[in-house]
Structures are given as structure tokens and as C-alpha cells.
Amino acid sequence: MDIEQLNINYGIAGQLRFVKGDGGFPFILISNRSATALISLYAGQVLSFKPTGEGEDLLFLSQKAYYDAGKAIRGGIPICWPWFGPDPKDLNRPSHGFVRNSLWAVSGTQAVSEFETKVKLRFLETEQSESFWQQPFSLDLEISVGNTLTLELTTRNTGNQVFSITQALHAYLLIGDINQMRILGLDGTGYTDNLDSYTQKLQMGAVTVTGEVERIYADVKNELIIDDSAFNRQISITSSRNKTAVVWNPWTTKSEKLPDLENDGYQRFICVETGNVVADVVEIPPGNEYSLLTNFRISRN
Ligand code: TA6
Secondary structure (H helix, E strand, O other), rough: OHHHHHHHHHOOOOEEEEEEEEHHOOEEEEEOOOEEEEEEEEEEEEEEEEEEEEOOOOOOOOOOOOOOOOOOOOEEEEEEOOOOOOOOOOOOOOOOOOOOEEEEEEEEEEEEEEEEEEEEEEEOOHHHHHHOOOEEEEEEEEEEEEEOEEEEEEEEOOOOOOOEEEEEEEEEEEEOOHHHHEEEEOOOOEEOOEEEEEEEEEEOOOEOOOOEEEEEEEEEOEEEEEHHHHHHHHEEEEEEEEEEEEEEHHHHHHHHOOOOOOOOHHHHHHEEEEEEEEOOOEEEEOOEEEEEEEEEEEEHH
């Protein structure tokens, strides 16, 4: 569906319109009394969210991000589904699944009020996606843009056999300075340190970053706080139906291997990814569904 038809079918005067974005992909511009947001139909990815009066975006978006079919966009909130990380079956399928590098469709838009706008996206299966995943499914993402940002990712098993998934909302949170950032709410939580031979460790106190970090926290509380003191703000991440959260920053060591990330980009984001990853596998029987929900709120000290 082209931009004009999308605007005819789903545009909302004064709140929501479709534009041709980077890479020629359809983007959704939302502007209501609470916030502005930018969503790419390619990848079903929120790229920007900025509450009215807030000086900084919630999200980091790489200045060198790719906007090419088949490639992931570096930043915003990529959707990792139906697996998190490398292909669990080692069949050379894409890392983090196949929906963050494919087109989604709009299945609905709604002006809840002048303060809140909702968008419902549905993943569009392709021959390639069917070659990656043979179980019949539907995948919907509902995005609510108001004074906070909410994403709800719903998987339905429309077939007659049970299937299992892992998944995550791989949020790149913009911060003023990685050296001043702390993550609160993980004190006393066990984690797997992927950069130290997958050793099991216990988080003591706030999470701070002084080098490359890639940790999978298990049995997390439903609210995590990023204390972004350089921007004099806190970002609250409240999630439901996930037991795990991933904390990642590439520092210089991994950044050098990421051509779609500017060299100093690591200083301006922390990835806190809420989801069901590694051991937190979600089994969905035929005819059932499973929703992962995460809300992001910015507050001032
Ligand atoms: O954030 C966890 C992680 O799995 C890291 O290993 C790192 O690879 C990151 O995801 C980004 O993955 P990507 O495939 O987007 O480069």
C-alpha cells in the first residue's frame, strides 16, 4: 500500500500521518498533545519518542543506521522474534529472528484522545519468513503514544501444533553519558555474564558501565530505572510477562565491529531489553496467544 493510500485508510488528521522515510520505507509520524513519535513500518520499529516539553528523545538512533531491506535498523526498539540472539537451530537464519528486517502492515490506528494515539501493526509473512518458520502464527504489535510509550507484542498460534519462542523488545535508551548512567532495580538479581564465559553472577547494587557489557538477568522485577543523571532524568521501564532482561553496551570493543554505529555512539545509549530470552522460553499451544508488554516513562529528578 502506498503512502497516499495509507493516509487515506489510516491517517488521523492532526495526529498521525504516513511519510516516505529513510530507505524509502513508510514511516508513521505521530504528534499529539502528549508527545511525538516516529515508527518505521519496515521492521515494525519505534525510532523516536519524545514527550512534550522533554528536551531529549527517549531513544537512541545511530547516525549510521542501515535502512536497507533485509538489514536491521540500529537504534529505537528492534523486535527480536521468534528467537533472541543467534539462530537456536544453527540453520544460518538471521540473528534475533526475522521480523526486525522485514515489512509490517498497519492493521489499525486510533486517536484515543488528543493526548494518546494507538497504532496496531501486523507482521507480513513472506516466502522467506515461511522458509525460516513453518508454524502458522500471527504477530501483532500495539504501540500507544501518550505521556508514556507502551509496546505490546502479541503472538498467536494459529496452527494445530504447539510452538516455542524467545523474544525481546531490544530498546536502545538514549542517555547523556554512559559514564554517569546507573540502572536501578537489579540489585540482588542473578545474571549470566556473556562476556565472562557465561558465568553466573549476582548483581550487587546499581548497574554501572565501564566497558563492554552483555548480561542476561533472570527473574527480574517488573520495573527497572535508568538514572540518566547527565540529562537530569530517569527512565522507568515497566514490563509484564517477561522473566528476563538483557543489559548491553558495546563500548569501543564491539563498536569497532559495528559499521552501522558511530564510533562514540556507545557513550549515548544503554540497551535494556525486556523479554523472554535463553531459559525463559515461551510455549504457546494451538489457538493460544502470548503478549509481552513494556512501558517507558521519563521523569525528572
Ligand atoms: O543486546 C544483546 C545482543 O544480543 C548483543 O549480543 C548484540 O549483538 C546486540 O544484541 C545487537 O545485536 P545486532 O544483531 O543488532 O548487532
